[in-house]
Amino acid sequence: MEIKEATANFDDSKKIGQGGCGTVYKGFLRHTTVAVKRLNREGTTGDKEFNDEVETLCKMRHPNLVTLIGVCREANVLVFEFLSNGSLEDCLQHDHQREALSWRMRVRIAAEICTGLIFLHSNRPKGIAHGDLKPDNVLLDASFGCKLADFGISRPLNVTNTTITPYHRTNLLKGTMGYMDPAYIASGELTAQYDVYSFGVVLMRLITNKSPLGLPHAVEAALRTNKLPDIVDTSAGEWPSEPTKELARLALRCCRYERKERPDLENEVWDVIQAMLNYPEDKCKPPTFFICPMTQEIMRDPCIAADGFTYEREAIKDWLAMGNKMSPMAYLSLAHHELTPNNALRFAIQEWQKRQQQ
Structure with missing residues (x-):
């Protein structure tokens, strides 16, 4: 019942992936966004694949392996951590x-x-x-x-x-x-x-x-x-x-x-x-992802907008303040106007700028 509620009864709108052995849905379970993998093979073969994946993942934890959160055998479902950038x-x-x-x-x-x-x-x-x-x-x-x-x-x-x-x-x-x-x-x-x-x-x-x-x-x-x-x-x-x-x-x-x-x-x-x-950066040319797509300048305060792109905070704020409701890059409606600090990118830019001064 929890799995059905988390995925709106496996509604197609929640589907985020499909392969030969199952379909993956985005769900919200126990206050956490998760990926719910529903295996579509029945019988002995399906049970074996299900058990094999559980057997492999439940014994291992590593930063570069997806984390298995839980199992629901009645629904033939595995619940994983949700990874927002897809495959x-x-x-x-x-x-x-x-x-x-x-x-x-x-x-x-x-x-x-x-x-x-x-x-x-x-x-x-x-x-x-x-x-x-x-x-x-x-x-x-x-x-x-x-x-x-x-x-x-x-x-x-x-x-x-x-x-x-x-x-x-x-x-x-x-x-x-x-x-x-x-x-x-x-x-x-x-x-x-x-x-x-x-x-x-x-x-x-x-x-x-x-x-x-x-x-x-x-x-x-x-x-x-x-x-x-x-x-x-x-x-x-x-x-x-x-x-x-x-x-x-x-x-x-x-x-x-x-x-x-x-x-x-x-x-x-x-x-x-x-x-x-460890290959050295070109000291004269910053990586392209350091550049704000709106100002074409190196970002000081990079933020992620609802379209998934990263912009200089002041540039995207000015864009929104002018009443624009479309993404300046994707030309699609922005779902919201919240901005998320891209701290990893900001630290990378600061580190690169320090190297330029050496």
Whole structure:
């Protein structure tokens, strides 16, 4: 009854996502905004997926994994923390007129995905393979912090007397085309290296924002002909040339057919991503997201308006005081005139300005 009340009896207006195994609704439960995932498969298969996801999530807590709040078996429902910026796929597709993710923000998201996977793979007593890593299953909170979600086909990895690499064998292949490890498709063996392959494709998506199908071949060809700048996503700003090439090469290594040739997440992958995170800013040019879209000046007091965009407080207040009811960026009606301080961005701007003075 609580779940039905929280979602207005699973009303379509509350729907915020839909996938192969369930539908997600935004709800308000016990004074908290939550995401309610209703699994749509009945019978033995549905029960197994439900139990597997509960089993995986109820034992783990990590900043880069979505938090399971509760379970309602009668309604076949899982209740998760609500992440206001939706999925990484939403952001890459610029849904709801949102601003494009900067290249530095994309690299930070890649770092947090990597951290979440390292935690899963090093779980004790058995490592866990996510099994369906893709931008749809990477959720972003209000500060664009990244959390892995959808553990319906995740599996613990077993070691036998005849194997060295922990794995889970299955005859029922599951996953998403474009992100599935070809070695898994050929053998039916799910290993941690499956996630490494998927991570490589996600890295390429972050760099290029192109379809995952055939993307490794496109990136390889671009690197070979020195035309990577032609396929990078320019909406993310001006990517630094050499670090971006190195990141693309790393993504290709993650997607090698032979599992043993793929890089180690904790050492090789993390080192490359961390080096790019620490790449120095251009001292003469501020990041584009520091600039108010209205004044075209670096913001001193950035605030988030009802349209989801960040503006200089005085600029958006003047806009509203003039009687404007439409968003200056999205050209849609503003639901309200409340402004939320964007403290994370303000601190980032102040830190950048200090570096300019050094």
